[in-house]
Amino acid sequence: MRARDLAVEYRTVRVDSDAMEAARLMAEHRLPGLLVLDEHGEPKAILPASQMVKALVPAYVIDDPTLAAVVDEKHADRLCEALTGRRVGDCLPHEATPPPIADPDDTALEVAALMARVRSPLVAVAHRDKAGTHLLGVITASHLLHQLLGVTGASGTS
Amino acid sequence: MRARDLAVEYRTVRVDSDAMEAARLMAEHRLPGLLVLDEHGEPKAILPASQMVKALVPAYVIDDPTLAAVVDEKHADRLCEALTGRRVGDCLPHEATPPPIADPDDTALEVAALMARVRSPLVAVAHRDKAGTHLLGVITASHLLHQLLGVTGASGTS
Numbered sequence: 453m454r455a456r457d458l459a460v461e462y463r464t465v466r467v468d469s470d471a472m473e474a475a476r477l478m479a480e481h482r483l484p485g486l487l488v489l490d491e492h493g494e495p496k497a498i499l500p501a502s503q504m505v506k507a508l509v510p511a512y513v514i515d516d517p518t519l520a521a522v523v524d525e526k527h528a529d530r531l532c533e534a535l536t537g538r539r540v541g542d543c544l545p546h547e548a549t550p551p552p553i554a555d556p557d558d559t560a561l562e563v564a565a566l567m568a569r570v571r572s573p574l575v576a577v578a579h580r581d582k583a584g585t586h587l588l589g590v591i592t593a594s595h596l597l598h599q600l601l602g603v604t605g606a607s608g609t610s
Numbered sequence: 611m612r613a614r615d616l617a618v619e620y621r622t623v624r625v626d627s628d629a630m631e632a633a634r635l636m637a638e639h640r641l642p643g644l645l646v647l648d649e650h651g652e653p654k655a656i657l658p659a660s661q662m663v664k665a666l667v668p669a670y671v672i673d674d675p676t677l678a679a680v681v682d683e684k685h686a687d688r689l690c691e692a693l694t695g696r697r698v699g700d701c702l703p704h705e706a707t708p709p710p711i712a713d714p715d716d717t718a719l720e721v722a723a724l725m726a727r728v729r730s731p732l733v734a735v736a737h738r739d740k741a742g743t744h745l746l747g748v749i750t751a752s753h754l755l756h757q758l759l760g761v762t763g764a765s766g767t768s
Contacts, residue, residue: 479755484642484731501751506726508758513723520720531719531758561689562678565671570666573642593659597637600666600689 455563455589456556458599459577459589462487467496467541471531474540475504487551487576487590488540495576497548499540507543508534551576556588560599563591614714615737616757620645625654630690632698633662644749645709645734646698652743653734655706657698665701666692677759700723703765709734714746718757721749 464487474486476604478501489497506514510530513520535543552565552570554577567575575596577588620644632644636659641717648654664672664688671678693701709736712721718724725733731751 469637476753479759482750482752482756484750484752489653500729500731501755502725502729502731505722505751505754505758508727508755509719509722509726513719514726515663517720517723517727520723521717523719524719532760542640561667561671561678561679561681562675564663564667565675565678567660568667568672569675571658571660571664573658573660592642593663594640594642596638596663597633597659598640600663601634601637602690 453560453599455554455558455560455575455577455591456588458560458563458591458595459556460591460595462590462592464587465499467491467539467544469540471504471507471524471538471543472535474499474543475532475535477506485573487574487587488541488544489587492584493587495551495553495578495587497544498572498574499544499548503543503545504535507538508532510534516548517590549596551590553578553580553585554591555580560596564596564600565593567593567596570571581591602606611718611757612714613712613716613718613733613749614746616718616721616749616753617714618749620732620748622647622745623698625649625658625697625702627698628664629665629698629701630693632657632701633666633693635663639733643731644698645732646702647697647745650742651745653709653711653736653745655702656709656730656732657702657706661701661703661707662693665696666690667691675676709748711736711738711743712749713738718754722754722758725751725754733750
């Protein structure tokens with residue numbers, strides 16, 4: 453089994469996508485994160501949902517937890533204003549790095565070794581040539597475990 | 611909306627649970643991670659699926675990626691032996707810390723501020739008294755986004 457056969461579709465956004473739309477996408481589909489592509493369509497970073505939570509919470513509330521308790525729900529409803537006019541690129545953590553990228557011909561063990569080295573929750577599978585990087589999909593850690601352990605039975609949710 | 615109303619059930623294992631069973635649980639249900647409880651049932655750590663991938667891959671393969679390509683699939687099938695006799699506690703990352711814990715009465719914004727401060731993908735909700743910590747459930751980042759943004763529509767998968 454090669455990386456190309458293990459890769460599955462994963463929700464992506466662009467660095468210049470609307471931040472609010474990205475947050476709504478994660479909220480609606482209960483996604484733990486999104487894959488962010490740069491302006492050329494190449495994998496640039498993983499945007500965890502917790503980062504969008506951070507972008508929504510006013511800095512004064514993060515700094516002083518006692519304030520969070522006294523902000524009422526009505527005010528909390530207006531949190532989304534924090535994302536107005538912002539782009540996905542503005543919400544990325546400063547230390548964000550591109551996800552590890554596997555070659556479509558890599559074996560499951562090569563993908564596992566790559567994931568283990570960088571301790572990433574997912575590996576992007578992409579074909580790279582002179583014209584650039586062409587994303588085929590991603591392999592998540594649990595999907596890879598499924599393959600490595602040869603688990604049969606319940607297919608679960610992906 | 612309080613933390614107690616937002617908390618949902620999450621798969622847990624104990625530090626002394628069988629490591630192989632934990633890995634199979636993540637693989638079968640495509641879980642990005644498990645919540646690990648200590649011997650008293652208190653939240654001890656989050657075990658990401660990528661950590662179990664790391665536990666499966668022989669150290670010499672992680673150190674020398676070129677070896678991963680030449681280990682044949684048949685040999686890869688025997689990776690699960692790496693987990694035989696090991697406990698979940700043996701597989702936790704050295705730097706594993708307990709997940710952030712919210713009080714059942716905390717507001718959504720308090721939970722968000724806690725998540726933002728520690729940048730955790732989830733917050734455990736637990737009632738704490740002299741008798742110990744009683745886990746009610748967890749709130750994931752995407753679930754919290756859903757609440758904060760007041761998203762309606764597709765319920766998605768959790």
